[in-house]
Amino acid sequence: MNIAVIGATGYSGVELLRFLRHHPYISRCSLYSSSQEGVPLSHSFPHAREEGELILQKIDMEQIAATCDLVFFATPPGVSSGLAPLLIEKGIKVIDLSGDFRLKDRTVYEKWYKRQTASDIYLQQAVYGLTEWNKEEIRGAQLLSNPGCYPTATLLGLAPLVKHRLIEEDSIIVDAKSGVSGAGRQASLNTHFSETNENVKIYKVNEHQHIPEIEQMLQMWDEHVQLITFSTHLIPMTRGIMATIYAKAKEDLSLEMLLDLYKTSYEDSKFVRVRKPGQFPATKEVYGSNYCDIGIAYDERTGRVTVVSVIDNLVKGAAGQAIQNLNVMMGWDEDSGLAFAPIYP
Amino acid sequence: MNIAVIGATGYSGVELLRFLRHHPYISRCSLYSSSQEGVPLSHSFPHAREEGELILQKIDMEQIAATCDLVFFATPPGVSSGLAPLLIEKGIKVIDLSGDFRLKDRTVYEKWYKRQTASDIYLQQAVYGLTEWNKEEIRGAQLLSNPGCYPTATLLGLAPLVKHRLIEEDSIIVDAKSGVSGAGRQASLNTHFSETNENVKIYKVNEHQHIPEIEQMLQMWDEHVQLITFSTHLIPMTRGIMATIYAKAKEDLSLEMLLDLYKTSYEDSKFVRVRKPGQFPATKEVYGSNYCDIGIAYDERTGRVTVVSVIDNLVKGAAGQAIQNLNVMMGWDEDSGLAFAPIYP
Amino acid sequence: MNIAVIGATGYSGVELLRFLRHHPYISRCSLYSSSQEGVPLSHSFPHAREEGELILQKIDMEQIAATCDLVFFATPPGVSSGLAPLLIEKGIKVIDLSGDFRLKDRTVYEKWYKRQTASDIYLQQAVYGLTEWNKEEIRGAQLLSNPGCYPTATLLGLAPLVKHRLIEEDSIIVDAKSGVSGAGRQASLNTHFSETNENVKIYKVNEHQHIPEIEQMLQMWDEHVQLITFSTHLIPMTRGIMATIYAKAKEDLSLEMLLDLYKTSYEDSKFVRVRKPGQFPATKEVYGSNYCDIGIAYDERTGRVTVVSVIDNLVKGAAGQAIQNLNVMMGWDEDSGLAFAPIYP
Amino acid sequence: MNIAVIGATGYSGVELLRFLRHHPYISRCSLYSSSQEGVPLSHSFPHAREEGELILQKIDMEQIAATCDLVFFATPPGVSSGLAPLLIEKGIKVIDLSGDFRLKDRTVYEKWYKRQTASDIYLQQAVYGLTEWNKEEIRGAQLLSNPGCYPTATLLGLAPLVKHRLIEEDSIIVDAKSGVSGAGRQASLNTHFSETNENVKIYKVNEHQHIPEIEQMLQMWDEHVQLITFSTHLIPMTRGIMATIYAKAKEDLSLEMLLDLYKTSYEDSKFVRVRKPGQFPATKEVYGSNYCDIGIAYDERTGRVTVVSVIDNLVKGAAGQAIQNLNVMMGWDEDSGLAFAPIYP
Incomplete structure (x- = not known):
C-alpha cells in the first residue's frame, strides 16, 4: 500500500514515519512539506536517517492523488479542511490528525478555534477515530478524524462511567497534565527550556479547544451529561499526558465493581490496560507506546470516583492511534506496526 | 537571639539555615542531628560551606534548653511530639515543621498518620501557623505548628471563597502537583531519578495525611464545609507546588468581583500576590522565595471557580513560613531574613 | 530458540526483554531473579505487562541448563563469574552484560573492581562483543562478554584513528557524559532526583572501572597507545552517553580525509552513522535505539581531532548490543529484533 | 547611588535586578529596554513584582547620563560598543556584561564574533573584570568589561596552574558543560524544551567566541601558553556551568601540593571555595549564588591534572560577578548584595 504524509516535519509527522517504516503492510511512504520541499528529512531530523534517504516533496495534490492510496494529514489547524476534500472526491482515503474535522457543528468549531473549517458535508462524513469505542464506523470510513491527545486520554477514562450512567451528569x-511536545515544534517563549524546566504552568484556562471535542462525545454517549470543567497543565517533560478525572457517583459504588466494569469494558482492547486495586499508572509506563493505562479509586468519604488515565501524547494521542485506525480501516491486525513495549526507564 | 535547629540534615533543616544565617536578629544558630553528631554540615551539604564551619551536635535536650531561646524541629513524624514538651515545660519556644501538632484531634491523627502523637494538652496549646490568617494567635504562641506544604498552598487559595461562603460546601x-523535594532526602525507588524524570505519578490517592489538616482549617472557617477530594501528583521538578482548586459557585459570580475579593483579602500580606485577570502563576515564578502567587478564573459555562495557587514547597511550604512565623512571634518585620526575589529562570 | 535472562529486574534485564519479546527467532524467554522469585514481572515493572504475564523464577542452574539454549546475564558484578561456568561446561551459550569477563588480566580486574572474578581459562575464552570490530570471533563464541556502555561509545569513536595510527599515542x-540510568535501579543519594536534577556531577575521577577495558582494546589495536585520561559525568537525563574524545594528530590532517576514513570504516555497519561535515550528534538522536552516531572535527589551530560519539547506554551500551551479538552468534540478520528508529523527541 | 540597567528584559538583566534591589548601597535602579518601553517589568517577568512596580524606560542616553552614576549593559553583542562611549565621555562609569570590550585586538574580535566592535581606545581602556585576579585595576576602572561565563569558570580553574607554570604549555x-539559560531568552529550536530535555548536545565546536577570551588572559599570565582546545556542551538544566579542565604536568606533582597551591591562591577570595582531596563540586552546589567551587585531581598513571570548576552561569558567570566588580570599583565590601547561600536542592 502506498501512503502519503502531509506535514512530515512536525512531531506527529515524524512519529507517523517511525511506525510506517516498519509496518508490515506498507510498501511505500512519501513525505510532503510546504516549507522544506526537496530537502532530505534528515536535515530537520538527523535521528531519522536510515538506508534510503527520504526527501520531502512539494505538496502537489494532483500528484498525491495519482500515486497514493491513503493520505495522513499531520498539519496545523486550517490546512486539511482545505485540502482533504480534493482527495475525498477522488476516492482517496484520508486520516486527519488535526482538529479540522473533529467537531460536527461548524459554529462550535469557530467559537473555540477562532477560525473557519470544512463545510458541513465533510464534517458529517468524518468518522471520529476513538478506536476502542467506534470500531464499526471506522471500518468503513473514507475520511477519518483522529482524536485530540487530551480527548483520547479523557474519553477512554470516562467512557465506562458515562455509558453506564454511574455518575452525576454535572459533576x-x-x-490534565501534558508534556511539552504537545505544543509542537514551533519555538516560542512557552516552549523555551529555561521557562519550562522546573516549572508547572496552567494554560488556556476554560478555553482549550479540546473541551467541546470531549463534550460532544460524552453527550453522544449520554445526552444528559452537562458541560465539563477541563484544565490543562504544562509539565517539564517531553512526552506523556495524565488526565485525572473526578466525578460524583450517583449512588454508592465500590472499587471492586468499578474495576470489574473497566476490565470488562476493555477486555478486547489490545491497547487499554486497567490496573489492579490501589495501583495507578504513571505516564512513563506508556512512554513511546500506544497503550492507554487506567487506574481507578473510589472514595467512600466523599462518594467521588477518581479515574487516572495516561497516554503518550504523540502515540496513542496522535500518530499511534492514527495507525491503529488505519489498521482497522484496512481490516489488518489492530496492532500492526504498533506491537512494541513502552521504553522504560 | 540563639536558635537551635533539630533535624538539620534534611531539606527543610538546611533551608532554615539558609534563612537564619543572614537573618538580622539571629546571633547564633546551632544544628542538631541524631544521625551525624560531630560531623561538619558541609559533609552532607558541601553547598552550605561558609566561613565558620558548622558542626552537627548530638541532640541533648538539657543542653539545648540551657543555651537556646527558640527551637525549630525539622524532623520526621513522631519526633517532635516526644521532644518538644520537654522544651515547652521549660519555657522555651518551639516551632515544629513536622505534622505532629497540626491536628487537634488525636484519633484523626492516628487514622491518617498510622501512629500516635502528642497528648491533647499540647495539641490544644499548639497554634497553627498559617501566617496570613492567624497572626493574632501566632503573636502569643509558645508552641507553633507550621502548616504542611500542600495545606499552605490550598488554604491560601481557598480562604477568601470559604470565609465569604461563595461556594457550594460539598463541591x-x-x-495538587508537587516537586520531588517534598518527599525528603531519603533515597527510594520513588525518588530515583530514572523513575521520576519524564514522568508524572499520582500517589496516596484519597489517603494523603494533609487531607484532614486542610479540612480542619476549612471547617474552622465555615463549619458547613464538607469533606474534600484532594489528590497529589509527583512532578519531575525539584521544588514547587501548584494547587489547582475547583469549586462550584453558590450563585452567579464574576471574575472582577472575585479578583477584588482576593486583592482585598491579601492587600496587607507581603507574601501573597494576586494575578491580573486572565493571568495565572507558574511554580517557577516563586522559586526559592516565600511568595504564594494566586490566579483566579470563573467559568460562566459551568458556574465553577478555578483557583491556582503556587508556592515553593521548601520555603512558603516549610522553612520560609517557619521564619515568617518566627518574625511574627517575636514582633519583628514579617519579611526579616526573607526579603529576596524568586530565582528566575 | 529458548532464552533465559538472569537478573531480569534491573534496567538492562527489562530492556533485553523489550527486544526479545518481539524478536523473530526467539520462541520463549524465561526470566530469573534472585530477589523476587514467583512474582510477576509487572509487579516491579507495570509498563511491561503484555498478554501472557511473565513470572520471575528462582535461579536454578540445573533447570536453566536443561531448558534453555542461551543465557543472558544482566547481573551485578561478581554473579556471572560464578554461575556462567556451570552453563559453559554444559555447552550452553552465555552472553554476559556485566564486567566479569571483560578484562583478560585478573589482577587488573581486581585492582579496578576491588573484587575477584572468574578464573583465567574463562577470561581467555570470553569473546569481547564490540560487534562492529570483532564479528569474526563473535560468530564462534560460546561465552560472549558484552562491552560496557562507556567503552562502546569510546571505542567506536576511536577505532579508525587508532587502527590507522593517526594520533599521538599519549594524547x-x-x-564522557552519561544519563542516570547507567547507575542502575538501586536507590541511593547519588540517583535521588532532587540531588541529580538541574545538576552536573563528575564521579570516580581517574578511578572508573571502564578505563582498563578501553585501554585493553586500544592496545590490542595498537600496542603503542599509552594510558588514557577518561572522565565520567552524571547528566540530568535518564538515557544517553556522549563521549567527547580529544587526541593530537600525528601529522596534518583534514576534516575531509577524516570523514572519508570514518565512512569507509563503518560503511557496512548498520548501527553506526557518521555525520556530515560540521554536524555532530546529540544523545537524543539515538534514544531507545541501537545506533551509535559519530561526528568529527579537526582544529587546524591546535592540530587536535575531536570525535563525538553518542549511544543509548541501555541499548547499544548494554541490551541492544547484546542482542546484536546474539544475532551474529546465531548467523541471523544483525538487526533482528533491533530494526526500529530512535524515539524523537 | 543611582544605577541604570540597559537591556533589562534578558536573563542577565533581570538577574542584576535581583541583586540590586536588595543591595545596601543602591538607592535607585532604573531599567531601560529598546523593545518594551513604557511596559512594567512584571509584564515580561511576573516573578519580579514587588511593591513599587518598575517600568521599562526608553533608552535615552542624554537622560541616562543626566540621572545615573553608573550604567550596566546587559545587551546583545554590538550594542554597548556603540552606546557606552557616550557615557564614558561624560564621566559615567560603565559595567558591560556583553563581549564587546573583552578582546583587546579588534581583528580577533571580528574573526570570532563576525562583526565589528568599539575602537581601540576603548578596548585598551576597558578593564577585564575577573575579580579575583584583577582587583587592583578594577578599583580604578571607569569602563569595566565583565568576563564571559565560560571564561570565568575556566580561568579561575586554570589560574594557579598557569601562573606557577606547572603544566605543559600546549596541553x-x-x-565545558552549560545549562540552557546561557543561550539567553530568545526562542529557537536550540532552546526548545522538547529538543533539549533528555539530551546532551555539543555546539560551536572549535568556534566558540569565548576561546580567544580565555587564550588572551592565559597568555597575559604566561606568554608561553599555546592555543587551547575548548568545547561547549548544552546540558538539560537551566543554570550552571562545569568546566572540566585537563592539562599535562611538567614534572611530577602531588595532589597535596596542588590543593595547597589552590587554597593559598584563593584564601582571601570570598567566592572561591576549594574542595577537599577526592571531592569535586557539582553545579547545583553553587546554584543561584556567586560562588566558584573547584576540585582537583592528579593522575599518577598519566601525569595529568584534572581541574573541575563550577559556577552559576547567570551569577558568577554574569550578573553576580558584575555586582562583585561594582563593589570593588566603589570600595564596598566585595559581597555587598551577594551574601547569600546557594539554593539546594
Whole structure:
C-alpha cells in the first residue's frame, strides 16, 4: 500500500514515519512539506536517517492523488479542511490528525478555534477515530478524524462511567497534565527550556479547544451529561499526558465493581490496560507506546470516583492511534506496526 | 537571639539555615542531628560551606534548653511530639515543621498518620501557623505548628471563597502537583531519578495525611464545609507546588468581583500576590522565595471557580513560613531574613 | 530458540526483554531473579505487562541448563563469574552484560573492581562483543562478554584513528557524559532526583572501572597507545552517553580525509552513522535505539581531532548490543529484533 | 547611588535586578529596554513584582547620563560598543556584561564574533573584570568589561596552574558543560524544551567566541601558553556551568601540593571555595549564588591534572560577578548584595 504524509516535519509527522517504516503492510511512504520541499528529512531530523534517504516533496495534490492510496494529514489547524476534500472526491482515503474535522457543528468549531473549517458535508462524513469505542464506523470510513491527545486520554477514562450512567451528569472535572511536545515544534517563549524546566504552568484556562471535542462525545454517549470543567497543565517533560478525572457517583459504588466494569469494558482492547486495586499508572509506563493505562479509586468519604488515565501524547494521542485506525480501516491486525513495549526507564 | 535547629540534615533543616544565617536578629544558630553528631554540615551539604564551619551536635535536650531561646524541629513524624514538651515545660519556644501538632484531634491523627502523637494538652496549646490568617494567635504562641506544604498552598487559595461562603460546601476538589523535594532526602525507588524524570505519578490517592489538616482549617472557617477530594501528583521538578482548586459557585459570580475579593483579602500580606485577570502563576515564578502567587478564573459555562495557587514547597511550604512565623512571634518585620526575589529562570 | 535472562529486574534485564519479546527467532524467554522469585514481572515493572504475564523464577542452574539454549546475564558484578561456568561446561551459550569477563588480566580486574572474578581459562575464552570490530570471533563464541556502555561509545569513536595510527599515542583524553540510568535501579543519594536534577556531577575521577577495558582494546589495536585520561559525568537525563574524545594528530590532517576514513570504516555497519561535515550528534538522536552516531572535527589551530560519539547506554551500551551479538552468534540478520528508529523527541 | 540597567528584559538583566534591589548601597535602579518601553517589568517577568512596580524606560542616553552614576549593559553583542562611549565621555562609569570590550585586538574580535566592535581606545581602556585576579585595576576602572561565563569558570580553574607554570604549555583541553539559560531568552529550536530535555548536545565546536577570551588572559599570565582546545556542551538544566579542565604536568606533582597551591591562591577570595582531596563540586552546589567551587585531581598513571570548576552561569558567570566588580570599583565590601547561600536542592 502506498501512503502519503502531509506535514512530515512536525512531531506527529515524524512519529507517523517511525511506525510506517516498519509496518508490515506498507510498501511505500512519501513525505510532503510546504516549507522544506526537496530537502532530505534528515536535515530537520538527523535521528531519522536510515538506508534510503527520504526527501520531502512539494505538496502537489494532483500528484498525491495519482500515486497514493491513503493520505495522513499531520498539519496545523486550517490546512486539511482545505485540502482533504480534493482527495475525498477522488476516492482517496484520508486520516486527519488535526482538529479540522473533529467537531460536527461548524459554529462550535469557530467559537473555540477562532477560525473557519470544512463545510458541513465533510464534517458529517468524518468518522471520529476513538478506536476502542467506534470500531464499526471506522471500518468503513473514507475520511477519518483522529482524536485530540487530551480527548483520547479523557474519553477512554470516562467512557465506562458515562455509558453506564454511574455518575452525576454535572459533576465531571478533568485536571490534565501534558508534556511539552504537545505544543509542537514551533519555538516560542512557552516552549523555551529555561521557562519550562522546573516549572508547572496552567494554560488556556476554560478555553482549550479540546473541551467541546470531549463534550460532544460524552453527550453522544449520554445526552444528559452537562458541560465539563477541563484544565490543562504544562509539565517539564517531553512526552506523556495524565488526565485525572473526578466525578460524583450517583449512588454508592465500590472499587471492586468499578474495576470489574473497566476490565470488562476493555477486555478486547489490545491497547487499554486497567490496573489492579490501589495501583495507578504513571505516564512513563506508556512512554513511546500506544497503550492507554487506567487506574481507578473510589472514595467512600466523599462518594467521588477518581479515574487516572495516561497516554503518550504523540502515540496513542496522535500518530499511534492514527495507525491503529488505519489498521482497522484496512481490516489488518489492530496492532500492526504498533506491537512494541513502552521504553522504560 | 540563639536558635537551635533539630533535624538539620534534611531539606527543610538546611533551608532554615539558609534563612537564619543572614537573618538580622539571629546571633547564633546551632544544628542538631541524631544521625551525624560531630560531623561538619558541609559533609552532607558541601553547598552550605561558609566561613565558620558548622558542626552537627548530638541532640541533648538539657543542653539545648540551657543555651537556646527558640527551637525549630525539622524532623520526621513522631519526633517532635516526644521532644518538644520537654522544651515547652521549660519555657522555651518551639516551632515544629513536622505534622505532629497540626491536628487537634488525636484519633484523626492516628487514622491518617498510622501512629500516635502528642497528648491533647499540647495539641490544644499548639497554634497553627498559617501566617496570613492567624497572626493574632501566632503573636502569643509558645508552641507553633507550621502548616504542611500542600495545606499552605490550598488554604491560601481557598480562604477568601470559604470565609465569604461563595461556594457550594460539598463541591471542593483540589488537584495538587508537587516537586520531588517534598518527599525528603531519603533515597527510594520513588525518588530515583530514572523513575521520576519524564514522568508524572499520582500517589496516596484519597489517603494523603494533609487531607484532614486542610479540612480542619476549612471547617474552622465555615463549619458547613464538607469533606474534600484532594489528590497529589509527583512532578519531575525539584521544588514547587501548584494547587489547582475547583469549586462550584453558590450563585452567579464574576471574575472582577472575585479578583477584588482576593486583592482585598491579601492587600496587607507581603507574601501573597494576586494575578491580573486572565493571568495565572507558574511554580517557577516563586522559586526559592516565600511568595504564594494566586490566579483566579470563573467559568460562566459551568458556574465553577478555578483557583491556582503556587508556592515553593521548601520555603512558603516549610522553612520560609517557619521564619515568617518566627518574625511574627517575636514582633519583628514579617519579611526579616526573607526579603529576596524568586530565582528566575 | 529458548532464552533465559538472569537478573531480569534491573534496567538492562527489562530492556533485553523489550527486544526479545518481539524478536523473530526467539520462541520463549524465561526470566530469573534472585530477589523476587514467583512474582510477576509487572509487579516491579507495570509498563511491561503484555498478554501472557511473565513470572520471575528462582535461579536454578540445573533447570536453566536443561531448558534453555542461551543465557543472558544482566547481573551485578561478581554473579556471572560464578554461575556462567556451570552453563559453559554444559555447552550452553552465555552472553554476559556485566564486567566479569571483560578484562583478560585478573589482577587488573581486581585492582579496578576491588573484587575477584572468574578464573583465567574463562577470561581467555570470553569473546569481547564490540560487534562492529570483532564479528569474526563473535560468530564462534560460546561465552560472549558484552562491552560496557562507556567503552562502546569510546571505542567506536576511536577505532579508525587508532587502527590507522593517526594520533599521538599519549594524547587521548575522553570526557564522557552519561544519563542516570547507567547507575542502575538501586536507590541511593547519588540517583535521588532532587540531588541529580538541574545538576552536573563528575564521579570516580581517574578511578572508573571502564578505563582498563578501553585501554585493553586500544592496545590490542595498537600496542603503542599509552594510558588514557577518561572522565565520567552524571547528566540530568535518564538515557544517553556522549563521549567527547580529544587526541593530537600525528601529522596534518583534514576534516575531509577524516570523514572519508570514518565512512569507509563503518560503511557496512548498520548501527553506526557518521555525520556530515560540521554536524555532530546529540544523545537524543539515538534514544531507545541501537545506533551509535559519530561526528568529527579537526582544529587546524591546535592540530587536535575531536570525535563525538553518542549511544543509548541501555541499548547499544548494554541490551541492544547484546542482542546484536546474539544475532551474529546465531548467523541471523544483525538487526533482528533491533530494526526500529530512535524515539524523537 | 543611582544605577541604570540597559537591556533589562534578558536573563542577565533581570538577574542584576535581583541583586540590586536588595543591595545596601543602591538607592535607585532604573531599567531601560529598546523593545518594551513604557511596559512594567512584571509584564515580561511576573516573578519580579514587588511593591513599587518598575517600568521599562526608553533608552535615552542624554537622560541616562543626566540621572545615573553608573550604567550596566546587559545587551546583545554590538550594542554597548556603540552606546557606552557616550557615557564614558561624560564621566559615567560603565559595567558591560556583553563581549564587546573583552578582546583587546579588534581583528580577533571580528574573526570570532563576525562583526565589528568599539575602537581601540576603548578596548585598551576597558578593564577585564575577573575579580579575583584583577582587583587592583578594577578599583580604578571607569569602563569595566565583565568576563564571559565560560571564561570565568575556566580561568579561575586554570589560574594557579598557569601562573606557577606547572603544566605543559600546549596541553590544555577544556570540556565545558552549560545549562540552557546561557543561550539567553530568545526562542529557537536550540532552546526548545522538547529538543533539549533528555539530551546532551555539543555546539560551536572549535568556534566558540569565548576561546580567544580565555587564550588572551592565559597568555597575559604566561606568554608561553599555546592555543587551547575548548568545547561547549548544552546540558538539560537551566543554570550552571562545569568546566572540566585537563592539562599535562611538567614534572611530577602531588595532589597535596596542588590543593595547597589552590587554597593559598584563593584564601582571601570570598567566592572561591576549594574542595577537599577526592571531592569535586557539582553545579547545583553553587546554584543561584556567586560562588566558584573547584576540585582537583592528579593522575599518577598519566601525569595529568584534572581541574573541575563550577559556577552559576547567570551569577558568577554574569550578573553576580558584575555586582562583585561594582563593589570593588566603589570600595564596598566585595559581597555587598551577594551574601547569600546557594539554593539546594
